[in-house]
Every structure is written in C-alpha cells, then in structure tokens.
Amino acid sequence: MAVADVTVSAGTPLSSRRRKVVRRLLRNPLAITGLVVLGIAVFAALFAPWLAPHEPTDTHLSQAFAAPGTPGYVLGTDDLGRDVLSRIMFGLRASLHVGMLAVATSLAIGVPLGLMAGYFRTIDALISRFTDLVLAFPFLILAVGLAAIRGASLGNAAIAIGIAQIPGVIRIVRSETLRLKSLDFVSAAIVEGAGDLWVIGRHILPNAASVIIVQATVAIPAAILGEAVLSFLGLGIQPPAPSLGTMLADAQQFAAKAPWAAVMPGVAIMLIALAFNIVGDSLRDALDPKASRR
Amino acid sequence: MSAISKVNTEPPAGTGQVGSTAAGTGQAGSNAAGTGGVGVPVLEVRGLTVTFRTEDGPLSAVDRVDFEVADQEVLAVVGESGCGKSVTAMSLAGLLPRTASVDGSVRLDGRELVGADKKTLRSIRGREIAYIFQEPMTSLNPVFTVGNQIGEVLRIHNGLSRSTARKRSVELLKLVGIPSAERRIDDYPHQLSGGMRQRVMIAMAVACDPKVLIADEPTTALDVTIQAGILDVLRGLRERLGTSIVLITHDLGVVADLADRVAVMYAGRVVETANVNELFAQPKHPYTAGLLAASPSAGRHAGTHRLNEIPGLVPVLAEQPNACTFADRCSRARDTCTTEQPLLTAEGTPNHHVACWNPVREPVEV
Numbered sequence: 001m002a003v004a005d006v007t008v009s010a011g012t013p014l015s016s017r018r019r020k021v022v023r024r025l026l027r028n029p030l031a032i033t034g035l036v037v038l039g040i041a042v043f044a045a046l047f048a049p050w051l052a053p054h055e056p057t058d059t060h061l062s063q064a065f066a067a068p069g070t071p072g073y074v075l076g077t078d079d080l081g082r083d084v085l086s087r088i089m090f091g092l093r094a095s096l097h098v099g100m101l102a103v104a105t106s107l108a109i110g111v112p113l114g115l116m117a118g119y120f121r122t123i124d125a126l127i128s129r130f131t132d133l134v135l136a137f138p139f140l141i142l143a144v145g146l147a148a149i150r151g152a153s154l155g156n157a158a159i160a161i162g163i164a165q166i167p168g169v170i171r172i173v174r175s176e177t178l179r180l181k182s183l184d185f186v187s188a189a190i191v192e193g194a195g196d197l198w199v200i201g202r203h204i205l206p207n208a209a210s211v212i213i214v215q216a217t218v219a220i221p222a223a224i225l226g227e228a229v230l231s232f233l234g235l236g237i238q239p240p241a242p243s244l245g246t247m248l249a250d251a252q253q254f255a256a257k258a259p260w261a262a263v264m265p266g267v268a269i270m271l272i273a274l275a276f277n278i279v280g281d282s283l284r285d286a287l288d289p290k291a292s293r294r
Numbered sequence: 295m296s297a298i299s300k301v302n303t304e305p306p307a308g309t310g311q312v313g314s315t316a317a318g319t320g321q322a323g324s325n326a327a328g329t330g331g332v333g334v335p336v337l338e339v340r341g342l343t344v345t346f347r348t349e350d351g352p353l354s355a356v357d358r359v360d361f362e363v364a365d366q367e368v369l370a371v372v373g374e375s376g377c378g379k380s381v382t383a384m385s386l387a388g389l390l391p392r393t394a395s396v397d398g399s400v401r402l403d404g405r406e407l408v409g410a411d412k413k414t415l416r417s418i419r420g421r422e423i424a425y426i427f428q429e430p431m432t433s434l435n436p437v438f439t440v441g442n443q444i445g446e447v448l449r450i451h452n453g454l455s456r457s458t459a460r461k462r463s464v465e466l467l468k469l470v471g472i473p474s475a476e477r478r479i480d481d482y483p484h485q486l487s488g489g490m491r492q493r494v495m496i497a498m499a500v501a502c503d504p505k506v507l508i509a510d511e512p513t514t515a516l517d518v519t520i521q522a523g524i525l526d527v528l529r530g531l532r533e534r535l536g537t538s539i540v541l542i543t544h545d546l547g548v549v550a551d552l553a554d555r556v557a558v559m560y561a562g563r564v565v566e567t568a569n570v571n572e573l574f575a576q577p578k579h580p581y582t583a584g585l586l587a588a589s590p591s592a593g594r595h596a597g598t599h600r601l602n603e604i605p606g607l608v609p610v611l612a613e614q615p616n617a618c619t620f621a622d623r624c625s626r627a628r629d630t631c632t633t634e635q636p637l638l639t640a641e642g643t644p645n646h647h648v649a650c651w652n653p654v655r656e657p658v659e660v
Contacts, residue, residue: 121392184433191387192447192498193420202446206437289437289482 024286031282037275041268045092052086057240065258078247078261079254087242088268094243095224095272098158098236102223103216105162110169111212115200117170118177128174131167139164139226140233147235154227154243157236161226165219172215176208210284217280221273244269334404335362336538337386337423337506341398342408344378344385348393355381357562358398360638363506366532368539370553370570372585375544376608378562383510383542387425388415403505421451424499428511430491434483440467440494441479447501466497469534470527489520493527500531507531510542525552546589550574555645558582561609561619564638568646578641578653580624618651626652 025031044051053072054060060081068076068084075084117127143160150156180186181204189199228245230236237243244265251262344356356378363369371379385396388407400407402423407415427433435443444466445459454462460479467475470493483491492512499507509528513521529552531537541553549556549570556573558566558581566579577583584604606623618624621631630651638647 184427184429185435187389188425188427188433188495188498189435189446191389191419191423191425192450193416193418194446194450195416198450202438203435207435289439290484 021286025282028282028285030278031286034275034278034282037271038279041092041096041272041275044089045096048086048089048093052083052089054083054086056082056087056090056242058082065254067258068260068264075264076258076260078251078258082240084247084261084264087247088244088265091242091244091247091265092268092272094154094237094241095227095245095269098154098161098227098243099220099223099272099276101155101158102161102165102226103219105159106165106169106219107212107216109162110166111173111205113166114170114173115177115204115208118174119181119196119200119204124174127170131170134163135167140229143230143235144233152235152238154237157227157230158223160230160235161223164226165223168219169212169215172211173208176211177204180204180207209287213280213284213287217276220276221269224269224272244272335364336367336403337363337540338401339382339386339399340401342382342385342400343397344381344390345395345397346393347395355394355562356385359559359562359564361557361564361567363538363540366536366538367555368528368532368541368553370541370543370549370556371559372543372546372549372556373559374585374608377559379542379544379559380510382559383425383508383540386506386508386540387419387423389425417451420447420504421502422504423506423508424502424504426492426495426499426507426509426512429515430488430495431515433495434491436483439480439482440486444479444494444498444501447498451502462501463497466501467494469500469531470494470497471523471530472497487520488516489523492516492520492524496524496527496531500535500537503535504537506538506540508540508542511544512541513545513548514543521548522551528552546586558585563619563649565620565650566646566648567638568643568648572643572646576642576646576654578646578648578655579620579650580626580652580654581620583654618649626654628652 025035048056053074060077060083062081063070063073063077064079064081066073066077066081068074070076073083073085075088077083078087113127113130117124117131139160142163143157146156146160146163147153177200186199186203189203194202225245227236227243228249231243231246232249237246239246247265248262248269251258251265255262339359339361342356342359343354345352345354359378359382361369361371371382373379381390381394384390385394386400386407388410390396396408398408402418405414405418407418407423410418434440438446441460441463444463445454445456448454448459448462449456464475464479467478472478472490472493478486478490483494486494492515496512507528512528513524516524525548528539528541532539539552541548543549553570556566556568556570557564558573558579560581566573566577566582568578573582574586577586581604584602587602588604590601604623609619609622616635617633618627618631618636621627624631628651634651636649636651638649640646641648641653
C-alpha cells in the first residue's frame with residue numbers, strides 16, 4: 001500500500017528512516033494501545049480454531065440465552081445457545097478479511113485514478129464522470145449483480161464494498177493532487193526536467209499519503225459494517241458461519257431478552273474501528289517529518 | 295559576508311569549466327559592454343508574445359519581447375507588478391499553464407524552446423536552463439530531506455547513484471554557502487530558515503551546471519540582510535560556474551548590485567535595454583526615468599522631500615493599443631505616441647535601446 005511506498009522511496013539511508021518511523025510510532029502510548037488491540041484481534045482471528053472454547057456453529061439449546069459469566073460461556077450465548085465469544089473470534093476472521101480486502105480494492109483502483117485525474121487535466125473529466133457513475137449506481141444492486149455473476153461469498157461482498165468505496169478515494173486523492181500540483185516544489189521538479197511519473201511518484205503521492213491513510217482507516221470499519229448489510233441480505237457470508245456484522249444483525253430480534261448477544265459483537269466492531277483510526281492517525285504523524293521536532 | 299568568502303574559498307565543485315575568478319569577471323564585464331552582435335548569445339528571445347485565453351477574450355501579458363543574454367552575463371528584467379516579467383520568465387522555462395499561448399522564439403544555444411516537444415524540454419530543463427522560485431517556503435518538498443531533493447536532479451539527468459549524488463549534494467550546499475553542509479544535508483525543509491531554503495533552491499538549480507539560470511524575484515520574500523547573502527551566492531555562481539543569469543526583479547537595488555545589463559518592462563513590453571551603469575546614469579525612456587526618480591535615496595529624500603511618483607495607473611493588459619502603452623502617463627507624450635507603437639532602437643550608444651518617440655536626451659539628475 002501507499003504507506004510502504006513512502007517509506008521505501010523516502011529515506012536516503014533506507015533502513016534508518018524506517019526505523020525512525022517505527023520508533024516514533026512506539027513512543028506514542030495511544031499508538032501502542034491501538035496496535036495491541038489490533039494485535040489481539042488478529043491473533044484471536046488467526047488462532048480461533050484453537051483458542052475458541054466452542055465450535056462457533058454448535059448449538060446448545062439447553063443453554064440458550066445464557067448470560068455472560070455463565071461457566072463455559074464467558075460472553076453468554078445467543079438464541080440457539082451458540083457461544084458468543086467463539087462466534088466473535090470466528091466472526092473477526094470474516095470481518096477483518098472483508099475490511100482489508102475492500103479497502104485494498106478501493107485504494108488499488110482509486111489512488112491511481114485519483115492521481116491521474118488530478119494531475120492530467122485532460123482525463124480529469126473522464127475519471128470524474130466515472131466517479132459520478134459509480135456513486136449514482138446503487139451499492140446494493142452492484143453487490144447483487146456481482147453475487148449473481150460470481151456467486152455469493154465473502155470475497156465478492158468485499159469487492160462490491162471496495163468498488164462502492166472507490167469514488168470517495170478518487171475524490172480525496174484528486175483534490176489533494178490538485179492542491180499539491182499548484183505548489184512550487186512541483187513546478188520546481190518540472191523545471192528540473194522530471195517526467196510526469198517521477199513528479200507523481202515522488203512529489204505528489206508521498207505528500208498525499210497522510211490523507212490516504214486517514215481515508216483507509218475510516219473505510220475499514222465502514223466496510224465491516226457494510227458486510228453486515230450484505231450478509232443480512234444473503235449476499236455475503238452464509239449462515240450459520242459468523243461475522244461481526246451478521247451477529248449484530250441477528251441479535252436484533254431478541255435484543256431485549258439477551259442484549260449481550262448484540263452488545264458484544266458491537267463492542268468488538270467499535271474497538272476495531274477505534275484501533276484502526278488510532279493506528280492510522282499515529283502512523284500519519286510518525287511519517288510526517290515535521291514531527292521529529294518534538 | 296560569510297557567504298561570499300565561502301563561495302570563493304571552496305574548491306571548484308568538479309565542474310571543469312571554472313576559470314579563475316578574475317578572468318571570469320573580466321570576461322563578463324567585456325561581454326556586457328560589447329553585446330552589439332559580438333559573440334553568440336546563450337539565450338536569445340525574439341518577438342516573445344504570451345497570450346492568455348480569458349473569458350473576456352485574449353489578453354497579452356507579454357507583447358513582442360526581445361532580449362538576449364550573453365555568456366556569463368547577468369540580465370535583469372525590471373518592472374512593476376503585472377508588467378509581465380514573471381510571465382516572461384515562466385515562458386522561458388515552459389512553465390505556463392495551458393491557457394497561455396506562446397509565440398515568437400526562445401533560443402537556448404541555438405535550440406528553439408518555443409513549441410519544443412516534451413522530451414526535448416525535459417532534457418533541457420534542469421541541465422541547461424534552471425529556475426529559482428520567489429517563495430522558498432513552498433518550493434521544497436516537505437517530505438524529503440534537502441540532500442535527497444538536490445540529489446534528485448542529479449539522479450534524473452546524470453543517472454548518479456544515491457551515494458555519489460549525496461557527495462555531490464554536500465559540495466553544492468557548500469557552494470551556496472550553507473555552513474556544516476554534511477549535517478544540513480539530512481535536514482528537512484521545515485528545519486531551515488527562509489534564506490537557507492533559498493540557498494538550497496539555488497543549489498538544486500545549479501546541480502547540473504546549467505547554462506542559464508532564471509531567478510524569479512529570488513530575494514523578494516527574504517529579509518534585507520539575507521538578500522545580500524543570496525545575491526553574493528548568485529554572483530559567486532556566475533564567477534565560478536560561468537552561469538548566465540536572468541534576474542527578474544522589481545528592486546532597483548538588486549539590479550544595481552548584481553546586473554550587467556537591464557531590460558525595463560512596462561505593460562508587457564520591453565521599453566529600454568542598456569548596460570546597468572548607463573541605465574542608471576542616463577535613462578532614456580520616460581518610464582525608466584520616472585522609475586529611478588521614484589526610488590528613495592538617502593541623500594535626496596532625507597527629510598522633507600516627498601518621493602516622486604509616476605501619475606496614473608498601469609493600463610489594462612487586454613487593451614494593447616497600437617500606441618505607446620506609457621503615453622497616457624507620460625509628460626513627454628506627443629501625437630505620434632498615441633497612434634503608433636515605438637520599437638526598440640539604438641539611442642546614443644549602440645547598446646542602449648529604447649522604445650520611445652521622444653526619449654530623454656538631456657542629462658537626468660538622479
């Protein structure tokens with residue numbers, strides 16, 4: 001992703017610059033908190049089959065609606081007596097997968113298009129109209145269409161969400177490119193004889209990295225929630241397999257009787273969203289050379 | 295000034311064509327005195343016209359401008375705001391937006407730049423013609439160290455490796471008088487002052503030893519004390535690297551300090567060109583005379599005297615009449631001035647050209 005590019009192209013002594021960024025990141029207690037939360041989430045997701053106390057799809061009807069703290073069911077159970085903790089751990093897999101894949105898709109397509117639209121005025125109109133087109137196209141129809149063509153699956157849901165997020169990325173990157181392009185150092189690079197690709201890759205993209213990072217950290221939680229919508233319609237993950245979004249949606253029906261079944265995955269989504277935002281913010285600060293003054 | 299001593303005492307930065315300082319200056323002087331067809335100019339501008347397409351129709355910001363710059367010469371282009379001097383400078387580097395159309399001819403070492411394709415321009419830019427911007431605060435990329443940015447030019451044009459480029463960047467920083475260059479090279483632009491940044495900009499501009507350096511108001515955004523240092527650096531470059539400089543400025547003090555020859559612009563046209571001493575001693579165009587009279591000097595304006603001013607306003611550029619654009623404000627205007635455009639013609643000495651139907655001939659007290 002863009003972040004990696006920045007680090008690679010920036011430092012004169014490469015490794016020292018990267019080390020400096022990491023050091024700066026680790027000096028920030030907030031960043032560490034975010035990293036720890038994300039680390040736990042990723043760890044729990046990766047090792048869910050070994051860590052989870054129960055199979056996520058096993059029903060224990062006699063234990064239905066067990067409250068959190070019930071022996072064997074730390075976070076309680078849902079209407080079918082499925083262990084909420086185990087389902088959250090497996091649900092994290094699906095949700096993180098969707099979040100990353102969707103954002104990777106939108107950045108991979110949106111960033112180059114946004115850069116081109118902002119830099120080459122001749123194709124700006126074309127790309128901007130394409131953006132309008134995608135924006136005008138209903139997201140759900142797009143997802144249904146994709147599911148019809150390629151089958152309903154988590155990956156296809158992620159791609160549909162990613163496509164829906166492209167216009168936002170294009171617009172943000174385009175406006176940042178327009179702003180940067182008018183600055184003197186870009187003109188200076190042009191009069192030095194730099195080519196378009198050089199100017200974009202070295203002068204515009206690294207300076208636009210901060211807005212791209214922020215956009216990505218906001219888009220990941222949005223994608224996790226978008227997956228719940230699609231799964232609710234049967235276009236994403238197939239029941240009974242869990243994702244955080246579907247758990248939240250399913251628990252709505254009996255929320256009065258067993259609020260924990262909705263609250264627990266909700267808290268998990270919130271923590272992940274918060275952690276991504278914090279890490280994104282800290283990363284942006286750590287990459288900013290001006291931060292070294294502190 | 296520490297800057298100038300630095301420039302003069304550093305060893306030549308591997309350029310090969312650095313003559314002795316004295317010889318360089320002498321040559322520049324003789325060139326400046328004898329640019330009447332003697333020697334081939336490095337930069338030759340003929341009939342340069344820049345027209346912007348605007349909603350109110352075409353607007354010519356630069357109207358049939360002619361000038362040439364000899365080897366190692368410093369030509370100052372002077373004029374007030376909006377007279378077209380920056381547009382002229384930008385058109386030399388091909389930096390104008392798409393809404394501008396450029397006509398006429400700009401020849402660098404005999405090669406035509408107007409209408410040249412992108413590839414040709416890219417190979418010329420940076421290597422043969424370089425540009426210094428007015429605003430040092432925004433002309434450096436905030437996310438890279440200065441060494442990295444100076445090295446960029448070298449890597450584009452000379453294909454130098456990172457480490458060689460770095461070594462050369464240190465030399466260049468020393469050349470422009472940055473103290474402890476070895477440490478400064480790893481600084482980011484925000485860690486440097488405006489004057490230091492402008493020095494870095496100059497180092498970037500001369501990295502590939504360009505033939506012509508275009509300096510667009512290089513000192514305007516700086517303190518007066520810093521200005522002097524930057525002017526010293528530019529003078530040092532001319533003497534040590536043999537660079538010709540086109541200096542765009544509205545500051546007559548800067549002109550007197552650095553320039554060999556001056557082109558005075560008014561409302562998109564060059565109205566007078568002369569050697570710097572001659573211009574200051576005997577301005578022939580009424581506008582030049584007015585400009586000189588309007589600049590404060592310690593002796594004359596101390597105390598009660600009010601500064602002389604030129605009455606009226608600069609004409610709107612869109613209405614370039616077939617007349618002298620200065621006629622409305624000119625006390626010496628005659629009937630011909632409003633019906634026919636005066637062209638640059640030699641007046642007095644062969645190097646002194648003036649575009650005026652009724653030039654000032656009597657000695658001016660300045």
